[in-house]
Amino acid sequence: MNVHVAGNDVGTKTLAIVGALKGLEGPLLPILHEIQAEFGYVPQESLPIIAQELNLSRAEVHGVVTFYHDYRDHPAGRHVLKLCRAEACQSMGGDDIAARVKALLGIDFHQTTLDGAVTLEPVYCLGLCSCAPSAMLDGEVHGRLDADLAAELVAEARR
CATH class of the missing domain: 3.40.30.10 (Glutaredoxin)
Structure with a gap:
């Protein structure tokens, strides 16, 4: 989807991505994919923001991130x-x-x-x-x- 994100910090970028995609049906996976595309991984700081914006528990978001093997919690190599x-x-x-x-x-x-x-x-x-x-x-x-x-x-x- 490639959402254009201004700003430098994780929170600002996460909010922009969530804001752009939360109107989708079932937005969690597309949001996580876009966050990983932006940062190269899914930063822990992003999880509570996603949970709050989607009205989910942190446990629900964490569970999805850890269930799917494609999501990383640290940057990958080149x-x-x-x-x-x-x-x-x-x-x-x-x-x-x-x-x-x-x-x-x-x-x-x-x-x-x-x-x-x-x-x-x-x-x-x-x-x-x-x-x-x-x-x-x-x-x-x-x-x-x-x-x-x-x-x-x-x-x-x-x-």
């Missing part, structure tokens, strides 16, 4: 590499691919490389079960991962 951890991908060698990627990056899931280049995240289905194992780098999906393609994706993310 690139986000997501590895599918669903059963189809695991059965086709996903565990070995995950171990290789973790070793190449020197991080575990939910971590970011020290240089801030790459955040590694698990996901539980990218919809490419017939092309397992799969990954997503910055929104672009890749199927039939093997050790070489995994290394190529890591190298691309490191650039």
Whole structure:
């Protein structure tokens, strides 16, 4: 949706985003997506503002943020590499691919490389079960991962 937001602080920007989108039917998810697009994550300071403006409890907003794996509570790296951890991908060698990627990056899931280049995240289905194992780098999906393609994706993310 890309709401234009003036101001510098989290509260001002959050209020502007909520104000622009709260008229939608079921506005919470679009608001959270827009806040994450603005900040790169969903700041904790935004949650009480969203709750108040939508007449929800803080617990309801927190529950939605923590339920969906795409919302982050801290900034991601410049690139986000997501590895599918669903059963189809695991059965086709996903565990070995995950171990290789973790070793190449020197991080575990939910971590970011020290240089801030790459955040590694698990996901539980990218919809490419017939092309397992799969990954997503910055929104672009890749199927039939093997050790070489995994290394190529890591190298691309490191650039």
